Amino acid sequence: MSMLEIKDLEVYYGAINALKGITFSVEQGEIIALIGANGAGKTTTLHTISGLIPAKRGSVMFNGKELMKTPAHKIVSMGMAQVPEGRRVFAQLSVLENLTLGAYTRKDKRGISETLERVYEYFPRLKERRTQLAGTLSGGEQQMLAMGRALMSKPSIILMDEPSMGLSPLYVNEIFKIIEEINKNGTTVLLVEQNAKKALSIANRAYVLETGSISLSGDAHELMDNEQVKKAYLGE
Amino acid sequence: MKFISDIVDGISLGSIYALIALGYTMVYGIAKMLNFAHGDIIMVGGYAAFITLSANWCPMWLSLVITVTVCTLLGIIIEKLAYRPLRSSPPLAVLITAIGVSYLLQNIALLTQSANPRMFTSIVNGVPPFLQVFKGRGAVFFKENPYKAEGIKSDLTISTETFLAIIVSVIIMVALSLFINKTKAGKAMLACSEDRGAAQLMGINVNGTITLTFAIGSALAAVAAVLMCSSYPLLTPSTGSMPGIKAFVAAVFGGIGSIPGAMIGGVLLGIIEILAKAYISTQLSDAIVFLVLIIVLIVKPTGIMGRKINEKV
Numbered sequence: 001m002s003m004l005e006i007k008d009l010e011v012y013y014g015a016i017n018a019l020k021g022i023t024f025s026v027e028q029g030e031i032i033a034l035i036g037a038n039g040a041g042k043t044t045t046l047h048t049i050s051g052l053i054p055a056k057r058g059s060v061m062f063n064g065k066e067l068m069k070t071p072a073h074k075i076v077s078m079g080m081a082q083v084p085e086g087r088r089v090f091a092q093l094s095v096l097e098n099l100t101l102g103a104y105t106r107k108d109k110r111g112i113s114e115t116l117e118r119v120y121e122y123f124p125r126l127k128e129r130r131t132q133l134a135g136t137l138s139g140g141e142q143q144m145l146a147m148g149r150a151l152m153s154k155p156s157i158i159l160m161d162e163p164s165m166g167l168s169p170l171y172v173n174e175i176f177k178i179i180e181e182i183n184k185n186g187t188t189v190l191l192v193e194q195n196a197k198k199a200l201s202i203a204n205r206a207y208v209l210e211t212g213s214i215s216l217s218g219d220a221h222e223l224m225d226n227e228q229v230k231k232a233y234l235g236e
Numbered sequence: 237m238k239f240i241s242d243i244v245d246g247i248s249l250g251s252i253y254a255l256i257a258l259g260y261t262m263v264y265g266i267a268k269m270l271n272f273a274h275g276d277i278i279m280v281g282g283y284a285a286f287i288t289l290s291a292n293w294c295p296m297w298l299s300l301v302i303t304v305t306v307c308t309l310l311g312i313i314i315e316k317l318a319y320r321p322l323r324s325s326p327p328l329a330v331l332i333t334a335i336g337v338s339y340l341l342q343n344i345a346l347l348t349q350s351a352n353p354r355m356f357t358s359i360v361n362g363v364p365p366f367l368q369v370f371k372g373r374g375a376v377f378f379k380e381n382p383y384k385a386e387g388i389k390s391d392l393t394i395s396t397e398t399f400l401a402i403i404v405s406v407i408i409m410v411a412l413s414l415f416i417n418k419t420k421a422g423k424a425m426l427a428c429s430e431d432r433g434a435a436q437l438m439g440i441n442v443n444g445t446i447t448l449t450f451a452i453g454s455a456l457a458a459v460a461a462v463l464m465c466s467s468y469p470l471l472t473p474s475t476g477s478m479p480g481i482k483a484f485v486a487a488v489f490g491g492i493g494s495i496p497g498a499m500i501g502g503v504l505l506g507i508i509e510i511l512a513k514a515y516i517s518t519q520l521s522d523a524i525v526f527l528v529l530i531i532v533l534i535v536k537p538t539g540i541m542g543r544k545i546n547e548k549v
Contacts, residue, residue: 052433076439088434090427101427104420105439153439 001064003028003188004049004157009058011041011048018044020212021058026157031179031189033199033220035233036209042192043085045209046159049190050082051075062157077105081155085162085192087146091135095126098134098145102152112152119148122178140171147178157188164195176202196233200224208233237369237392242514243507248398248467250506251405255460256483257490257498258412259453265429265493266449269330273314273337275480277454279345281307281461282471286354296359304458311454312447320443338477345473353472356465358397366399368392401463408459409499412452416495425449429493478522482509485529491542500540 002025011019019041026032036042047053049060051072060067067075081102090098099119103112120127123144129137134145143163150158160179164172172195180202183189193199200206200220208216208229216223223229256278263271284306288299318337322330368390369375376382381390416422427435428445436442464479465471482505490501505525512524532539 050437052436071441072436073439073441076437082437084434084437088431088437090430090434092430093423093426097423101423101435101438101440104424149438 002026002061003063004190005059005061006045006049007059007061009045009048009060010056011044011053012056018212019048019055022209022212022214024207024214024217026188026190028156028188029183029186030204031183031191031202033196033203033206034190034192034209035194035196035199035206037232038194039211040209041212042209043161046082046161046190046192049159050080076153076155079154079156080159081150081153081157082159083143083146083150083161083163085165087139087142089134089137089142089145089149091133093134094131095134095137095145096130098149099126099130099152102149103154105153111154115152115154119151122151122181123148140167140175143167143171143175144178147175147182151182151187155187157190158182159190159192161192162194163191164193164198172198196229197224200229237371238514241392241394242510244394244402245398246507246510247503248401248506249510250486250503251401252460252464252467252502253479253483253486253506254499254502255405255408255456255463256479257486257502258409258495259456260484260487261490261492261495261498262425262449262453264487265495266425267315267319267446269319269327270334270484271319271450271453272331272334272480272484273341274453274457275476275478275483276338276341276345277307277310277314277457277476278461278464278479279471279473279476280310280341281458282356282465282475283345283349283354284458285359285462285465286356286471289357289359300359300462303462304455307454307458307461308451311450311457315447315450320446342473342477349473351473353470356469356471358466358469359462360396360400360466363396365390365393366396367394395467397463397467401467404459404463408456412456413495421445421448482522482525485525488529488539489532491539494539494541497539497541504540 004026007023008021009019010021022045034042034045044053048055049067051067051070055068062078062080065078090101099116103115106112125141126144126148129141134142137145147163163175167175176198179189179191191199191203200223203220205218206220206223207214216226216229256274259274260271263269281303285299285303288294288302289296314337318333319330322333364378364380367375367377368381369392370383370388371391373383416425424435424440424445427438427440428442432442483502486501486505487498489505490497508528509521509525512521516524
């Protein structure tokens with residue numbers, strides 16, 4: 001059984017068919033990249049898995065449990081966290097308050113402070129700035145905060161939506177290094193990216209999403225050499 | 237002396253506005269809607285207090301508990317039945333529904349309580365004034381005028397109702413600030429008011445948080461109802477609408493969505509209203525209050541404590 005199994009997922013925004021029945025799976029311990037152009041349905045896929053958007057048809061099985069009828073706020077405590085597109089940190093709250101909200105569903109105080117130390121190890125910058133308002137952080141720091149906040153729930157799988165968006169190349173490299181590190185420490189990663197090159201370089205497997213359907217899938221390194229992918233997404 | 241007394245009266249009335257404005261501003265901040273039925277919850281609270289206080293079997297503490305419970309439940313029920321089904325509808329639909337709920341409550345009150353005004357008995361009825369100052373003779377607290385026999389009147393009187401409104405409001409505002417900034421549920425409210433979707437991704441139950449917000453706002457309205465009716469004892473089915481609108485003005489004045497803003501806006505509005513009544517014109521005082529709103533909206537559309545939304549990309 002896969003950790004996360006998406007089957008024939010169909011999503012509509014009014015009359016617009018955003019996802020036309022996509023099927024894919026994520027195994028425990030993997031980094032899976034979901035790449036595709038703007039408007040292909042990448043964010044919609046993540047939001048549907050997290051329960052923010054209702055699906056019309058299909059199923060999302062997480063560790064053998066159906067998520068389609070589960071309200072969004074209950075999915076977090078099942079072990080799934082999302083780093084949303086555009087960071088969406090709570091700008092008026094401090095860095096520490098943001099991180100504490102990430103552990104909202106947890107009750108074990110000692111466990112929470114252990115995870116907090118862990119997050120500070122990944123992102124020493126956040127520790128330095130813990131009393132600062134999140135809105136005053138730079139884009140890269142906010143991305144780190146959004147990732148740290150998601151890790152605070154101690155998820156078994158973390159969904160990341162465009163973590164490289166709007167960041168300087170230096171930050172992009174740092175963020176991707178940390179994603180690999182998070183994965184090595186046992187968290188499965190489902191990564192949505194427009195930066196296909198970067199995403200494929202750290203992923204085990206990848207799916208290519210095109211206007212609501214999966215057009216290609218396979219081993220990430222093989223996809224990197226695929227002529228179609230090269231032309232459409234790698235700019236070669 | 238008169239000026240001091242006016243300022244104290246203004247702060248007192250303003251504290252009541254602030255309690256009501258908090259309900260407006262919290263609901264706006266978290267549910268992103270203007271609950272125009274909020275003023276009528278005050279009216280329901282007024283009748284609940286009036287009915288229980290006039291009943292022989294009911295001690296005053298129980299009457300207060302019943303009033304707060306009735307308003308809290310009413311707020312929760314209104315949210316569940318009228319607003320929740322419209323959660324993803326356009327704001328205009330929600331606004332019109334809120335106005336509809338307001339008329340519904342007023343007309344239910346009209347049917348069951350009649351249009352005849354009721355004289356509300358102050359909850360501190362019979363208690364001597366909080367403070368009386370006599371020039372050259374000093375001040376007395378909570379005592380009848382000791383110089384009555386000599387025919388001397390106090391130069392400054394602050395009634396117990398006035399004092400009570402200020403004290404109770406201050407206690408409630410401190411408690412509310414602590415709740416919002418120090419507890420998990422309070423932090424969840426702040427998170428929801430900033431980004432509902434992101435709050436859900438933290439595992440926060442947004443519907444539950446909105447219900448809690450309505451419950452707190454309505455409980456504050458109940459307290460405001462008792463304080464207001466004690467100072468201004470005439471109770472009719474439309475009692476809630478004017479204070480409701482003024483509290484809304486106070487919330488906008490302070491910066492809608494901002495909790496400290498509602499407190500400051502409420503108190504300032506109360507002072508402006510009383511000073512306008514005392515020194516300009518009693519008839520024009522309401523007009524002046526709304527003029528203040530217009531000026532604020534022109535000069536600083538976000539209100540005193542309102543913040544511009546900065547988005548970093």
